[in-house]
Amino acid sequence: xxxxxxxxxxxxxxxxxxxxxxxxxxxxxxxxxxxxxxxxxxxxxxxxxxxxxxxxxxxxxxxxxxxxxxxxxxxxxxxxxxxxxxxxxxxxxxxxxxxxxxxxxxxxxxxxxxxxxxxxxxxxxxxxxxxxxxxxxxxxxxxxxxxxxxxxxxxxxxxxxxxxxxxxxxxxxxxxxxxxxxxxxxxxxxxxxxxxxxxxxxxxxxxxxxxxxxxxxxxxxxxxxxxxxxxxxxxxxxxxxxxxxxxxxxxxxxxxxxxxxxxxxxxxxxxxxxxxxxxx
Ligand code: PAF
Numbered sequence: 001x002x003x004x005x006x007x008x009x010x011x012x013x014x015x016x017x018x019x020x021x022x023x024x025x026x027x028x029x030x031x032x033x034x035x036x037x038x039x040x041x042x043x044x045x046x047x048x049x050x051x052x053x054x055x056x057x058x059x060x061x062x063x064x065x066x067x068x069x070x071x072x073x074x075x076x077x078x079x080x081x082x083x084x085x086x087x088x089x090x091x092x093x094x095x096x097x098x099x100x101x102x103x104x105x106x107x108x109x110x111x112x113x114x115x116x117x118x119x120x121x122x123x124x125x126x127x128x129x130x131x132x133x134x135x136x137x138x139x140x141x142x143x144x145x146x147x148x149x150x151x152x153x154x155x156x157x158x159x160x161x162x163x164x165x166x167x168x169x170x171x172x173x174x175x176x177x178x179x180x181x182x183x184x185x186x187x188x189x190x191x192x193x194x195x196x197x198x199x200x201x202x203x204x205x206x207x208x209x210x211x212x213x214x215x216x217x218x219x220x221x222x223x224x225x226x227x228x229x230x231x232x233x234x235x236x237x238x239x240x241x242x243x244x245x246x247x248x249x250x251x252x253x254x255x256x257x258x259x260x261x262x263x264x265x266x267x268x269x270x271x272x273x274x275x276x277x278x279x280x
Contacts, residue, residue: 061127201233
């Protein structure tokens, strides 16, 4: 695996892939890799492309009171995992490369960015859309792979790619979970043993609520029950909401693809998860 820190080197490496006639897939990450990221690399490899992974802890998607400073950084271990997974190139830009002095542009995706995490984390999706646009322009991939765990992020990126005519296939990869069902996340390492044990209530509550909605129980009722069980398990709930799986609009009809999304805090750690609501 080639590792590059410099934009000119990256462009030369991409040109060499293109000269071989290769298609290129991008897997953007913020590092602290786990099996969820490796599933993205595997999916990209199965698509028969050269795989470029990026690691960049993007400061513009963290709010002032969020965990930018303590976000886990494990470059050497990440690099070993990527080699083992068969990644072809690791792009490790610096903050100065991504946001040089005088940087003044923002990509903002209205609508789909504004609710749920967009409401709880103002500016978060502007930071994501801006950095992903830069990564797309730097790597010029044919496809890019994102985890469904960050479901709203995936829909924001799909909207942006459509709106701005990026010729890039956006592939969503199902959430990878621990044996007990907790979605893998780089932030799970913040949980102490007791919090980790309680955190399983999140996927469980979503599963129960999704099945209830599929049986015809009103979504507000099922979501309220999920909230009650999350609070009983020790969570502070931000939202549990049923939305249209594509537009993220509230109150979707039963004839639409639907997704139940939740965000809740266990101690200092904010966890998100989501589940498709399918009719039995
Ligand atoms: O999902 C993430 O890790 C980040 O939001 C992303 C897409 C790499 C942008 O910084």
